Amino acid sequence: MYIGPAFVILIVVIIYPIINMIYQSFFTSIADKNIFVGLQNYRLALNDELFWIALKNNLKLFLCVPVMTILSLLIAAVLYNKIWGWQVYRSLIFIPYILAIPVVGIVFSYILQYNGVINTLLKGIGLEKMTADWLGNPVLAFPSIAMVIIWKQLGFGVILFLARMMSIEKSLYESAEVDGATWFQKFIWITIPQTKSIIEFYVIITLIEMLSWVFNFIYVMTSGGPGNKTTVLEYLIYKKSFGGGDFNIAMAISVMLLLLAGILVILHQIVLRKED
Amino acid sequence: MKGVKKELAAQILMILLMIIIIFPLYFMIVNSFKTHDEYVTDMIGLPSKFTIQNYIEAFRGKPFGQWIYNSFLLTILGTFFTAVIAMLAGYAFAKMEFKGKKVLFQCVIPLMSVPPVAMIIPQFRMIKVLGLVNTRSSVILIYVGIMLPMTIYLMRNFMKAVPDTLLDASRIDGCGSFKTLYKIMIPLSLPAFITSSLVNIVWVWNELLISLVFLQKENLRTLMVGITLFKGRFTLNIPVIMAGLVIATAPIILVYIFAQKHLVEGMLAGAVKE
Numbered sequence: 001m002y003i004g005p006a007f008v009i010l011i012v013v014i015i016y017p018i019i020n021m022i023y024q025s026f027f028t029s030i031a032d033k034n035i036f037v038g039l040q041n042y043r044l045a046l047n048d049e050l051f052w053i054a055l056k057n058n059l060k061l062f063l064c065v066p067v068m069t070i071l072s073l074l075i076a077a078v079l080y081n082k083i084w085g086w087q088v089y090r091s092l093i094f095i096p097y098i099l100a101i102p103v104v105g106i107v108f109s110y111i112l113q114y115n116g117v118i119n120t121l122l123k124g125i126g127l128e129k130m131t132a133d134w135l136g137n138p139v140l141a142f143p144s145i146a147m148v149i150i151w152k153q154l155g156f157g158v159i160l161f162l163a164r165m166m167s168i169e170k171s172l173y174e175s176a177e178v179d180g181a182t183w184f185q186k187f188i189w190i191t192i193p194q195t196k197s198i199i200e201f202y203v204i205i206t207l208i209e210m211l212s213w214v215f216n217f218i219y220v221m222t223s224g225g226p227g228n229k230t231t232v233l234e235y236l237i238y239k240k241s242f243g244g245g246d247f248n249i250a251m252a253i254s255v256m257l258l259l260l261a262g263i264l265v266i267l268h269q270i271v272l273r274k275e276d
Numbered sequence: 277m278k279g280v281k282k283e284l285a286a287q288i289l290m291i292l293l294m295i296i297i298i299f300p301l302y303f304m305i306v307n308s309f310k311t312h313d314e315y316v317t318d319m320i321g322l323p324s325k326f327t328i329q330n331y332i333e334a335f336r337g338k339p340f341g342q343w344i345y346n347s348f349l350l351t352i353l354g355t356f357f358t359a360v361i362a363m364l365a366g367y368a369f370a371k372m373e374f375k376g377k378k379v380l381f382q383c384v385i386p387l388m389s390v391p392p393v394a395m396i397i398p399q400f401r402m403i404k405v406l407g408l409v410n411t412r413s414s415v416i417l418i419y420v421g422i423m424l425p426m427t428i429y430l431m432r433n434f435m436k437a438v439p440d441t442l443l444d445a446s447r448i449d450g451c452g453s454f455k456t457l458y459k460i461m462i463p464l465s466l467p468a469f470i471t472s473s474l475v476n477i478v479w480v481w482n483e484l485l486i487s488l489v490f491l492q493k494e495n496l497r498t499l500m501v502g503i504t505l506f507k508g509r510f511t512l513n514i515p516v517i518m519a520g521l522v523i524a525t526a527p528i529i530l531v532y533i534f535a536q537k538h539l540v541e542g543m544l545a546g547a548v549k550e
Contacts (some may be wrong), residue, residue, distance in 0.1 A: 002368035002457075003380065005361045013421025014387050017398035024398070060294070063545055075293065083286045092294055097299070098528055100482035103521045106301045109507075110514060117303065117319050151296070160544055167514060180395045212391035216394045216484050220504055234393045241397050242489070254394035 018258070025251040041252035048133030051253065054227055054236040057142060058260075061210040061232070064146050065203055071150075072157025072202075073195070077187050078156070080165045090162065094155040101152070108148045109135060135222055138229045145230055149217055153209070157202055161195055168194045197271075204268045212261050233257045304525075308518035309348060310319045315515050326329040330519035340520070342495055343502035350412060350487070350498060351480040355473050358427050361420065363469065366431025367457050381432070386424040388546075396489055403490065410493045423479065426546050433545070434468035434473055435461060471542035474535055499524050516530055 028037045045051050075093070079086045083175035096104065111117045112134035117141060119131040134144040172190050182188070192199070215234040224231035224239065231239070233253060307315050308330055310323040318324075334340055351408050368374070399418060400409075408414035438461065446456045462469075487498040497505075503520050532539060 002364040002372070004367035006428060007380075009361065009421050010387065010424055012402070013399065013418050014390060014395060014425075015400070015542055017395040018390065020398040020401075021394065030285065037433070051324060078286050078289065081286065083283055083290065085287075085290075087288050089294065091536060093297055095529075095532065097543075098478055098532055098539070099525060100480075100484075100500055100528070102484050102500045103301070103304075103525050104523060106503065106507060106517065108305050110517075111300060111303060120319060151300075155297075156543070159540060163544060200403060209387050212389060215391075215393050219484070238396075238485075239395050247397055254391075254397075257391060258394055261389055261391060264384075265389050268389070269386070 021251045021254050021258075024248060025255045028248045037248075041248045042256075045249050045252045045256070048249075050228055050231060050236055052141055054231045054233045056061050056216075057230065057232045059210055060142065061146060061149070061214060062207060064210060065206045068150055068154055069158055069199060069203055072154060073192070073199070074187075075154075075158045076161035076165055076190055081163055082193075092160065093158050096152045097155040099152065099256060101216035101221050104148065104152055105217060108151075112144055136226055138226050141222055142230045145217055145221055146206055149210075149214065149220070153206070157206075160198060160202060164195045164198045165191060172271060200271050201268075203265055204271060208261060208264045208268070211257070211264065232262075234262075283384060297435075304518050304521050308522045309513050312513050312515055316506050329515075330515045331523070333513070333516045334519045335522065338410050338502075338506075339495060339497070340502065340523075343497055343499040344523070345489075346412070346496060347481060347499040350415060350419065351477055353365075353412075354416050354480045355422070355476040357416065358420045358423040358476055359469055359473050362424055362427035362431050362472070363462070363465065364457075365428045366435050366465075366468075367461055369428065369432040370438075371440075372453070373460070388429070392422060392485055396485070397451035400489065405419045410491060410496060412491070412496065415487055415490050418479055418490070419483070423476050426477065426490055430472045430542065430545050431468055432467065435465055438464050467538070470535075471538045471545070474531060475542040475546075477531060478539065 024034075025041055026036060026038060027034045028041065029035070059209055088267075114131075114133040114136065118134060119235075122128070122131050132140055135141050168190070172194070173186060176186050176190060214232055214236065215238065218230055218232055218235045219238070222230045224235050234257070237250045237253050237257065240246040240253065302512075303319070306322055307319065308325050309328070310318075311325070311327060314324060333413070369377065389461045398430075403409055403414045406414070441458055442460055446460050451459060459522070482500060483498075484500045484504065488504075491497055503517075503524050506517055506520055
């Protein structure tokens, strides 16, 4: 069988761990014994203030999605007009997306630290008052991380939307120009409707990313701090397992994270079907 | 006149954006050539005295070369096995008829979205039972598993586009399904093989979490884990850290320079339905 090897590996690496995780989330281990405790792990997780901080942070990251979508669309629309050097811009804008998060995280932690570049620049232009410890301040740390995530991920949306825009019928724009439409009108009435299906994909994929793929940013830049203010569900799972040894509670949180991701996956499937 | 103004506005906007996009990279590169003293006094300017001392320093006293070797090994083996296994599965999903084909393929797609951190404890326990803790094969196995869903999806979509008449012709010539795969599908899907492998190369090279958890022996660590622990543990000399980051980034930038079209195509293909 041709699909045999693939499915053996998928079962071992993904499917069995998921089933095992769901099963174990109803147990607790005391002195090497596995004891069924029903929903107790879930109760403990839900009563933990950290869980709610982490969940709220993931939801806050969802706010990056409209920002990234709109910015990417606008940038793509500007590049679409084949302005001078657009191919160079297109190549450069994609670079952050392929860089490693540890590299990006470390570079930004030096740029954002108190003695870093941002504050030096602010002092240089006389805005001494605006200097801050961008990653060490409890209020600013999370927005700073969100900015870094947007910086890194933005190029993907731009290239994705630009590729779709290139396939829009030129005649649509030409007839709008005959009618005297402005750049903005063309953007709202032609570009957006024509790219609608891809925008839907992008929004859902990016929501999934903000829920399931931000661990590295947090781990490298703040380790969840200061004072747990930047923890997210993924980081909480990691910390509960490898910091506290609360494996079963970590699994209960994992199940809840998986359920949230599952909702987005179902949405994704609905959008896929609609396309057919 | 109006067109010129518009072009000018677009150019200003793009140049500002490019400064924001490029600055962190510029920061990393210029400071990797400065002395620590110069970095402290001037973080933004070009180095006054160009030095490669930081690059030499990066290799001294820590297994930096070993980390690079480990990352290369995992990247090459992980990507290769994924491509071969996904090609077999993609071929079956695209060109063969069997029971439950549709359902099975529908099951593969959502697996792309499972957060790796959620699976890590069960995986860790399993690896322990198999006696594979702190081995490269355990990490390669997990990498292959995580990359497979996306790679199968790409291969299947690509192979679906190969005309059936070609396969029929080979069948008439008396080729079995494996020979058809070998003689027709593999040559024809070479672009898909390359495209998906490029995406996977970038992913494995940049991966942190799994190698962090499963390879805890110093001599098995990957470059990404190494540089993450670099900070603080090995050195407080920031230009040396920057030199380490430049070395860790160079292979990815090289891939991008030489294979931009295929890499971007592969990364978009996962998001766009064929």
